[in-house]
Amino acid sequence: MAYVITEPCIDTKDGACTVACPVDCIYEGGRMFYIQPEECINCGLCLSVCPVDAILWDEEMPTDR
Ligand code: SF4
Ligand code: SF4
Numbered sequence: 001m002a003y004v005i006t007e008p009c010i011d012t013k014d015g016a017c018t019v020a021c022p023v024d025c026i027y028e029g030g031r032m033f034y035i036q037p038e039e040c041i042n043c044g045l046c047l048s049v050c051p052v053d054a055i056l057w058d059e060e061m062p063t064d065r
Contacts, residue, residue: 001058002037003047006065008054009033017046017055 005017009032017033018026025039026046035046035055047055056065 001042002040003035003042003044003055004058004061005033005035006054006056006061007032008052009050012052012054014051016049016051020045020049 005026011031013028013032015028015033018024018028022043022045023039023041025036025041026033027036028034032054047057
C-alpha cells in the first residue's frame, strides 16, 4: 500500500509534490515523477497539492491507470 503517481503527471511535471513532500521521496523521471515507496511515510501531502490529481492511493487505483 502506497501512494502512486499516475499518467496525468506525464508532461505536467510541475514538481509541486516534491516541494510538499517532507521526506523528499519523490524523484524525477523522464516524463513524470515517481514516489519511492520504501521512503514514503504516507502522509498524503503530495496528493493535496497536485494540480492534476495524478497521485492516488494504490488500493483505490482505477483499473485503467
Ligand atoms: S505521501 Fe507524503 S511522504 Fe509520501 S510521497 Fe507524498 S508527500 Fe511524500
Ligand atoms: S504535483 Fe502532480 S503533476 Fe506535479 S509533479 Fe507531482 S504528481 Fe506530477
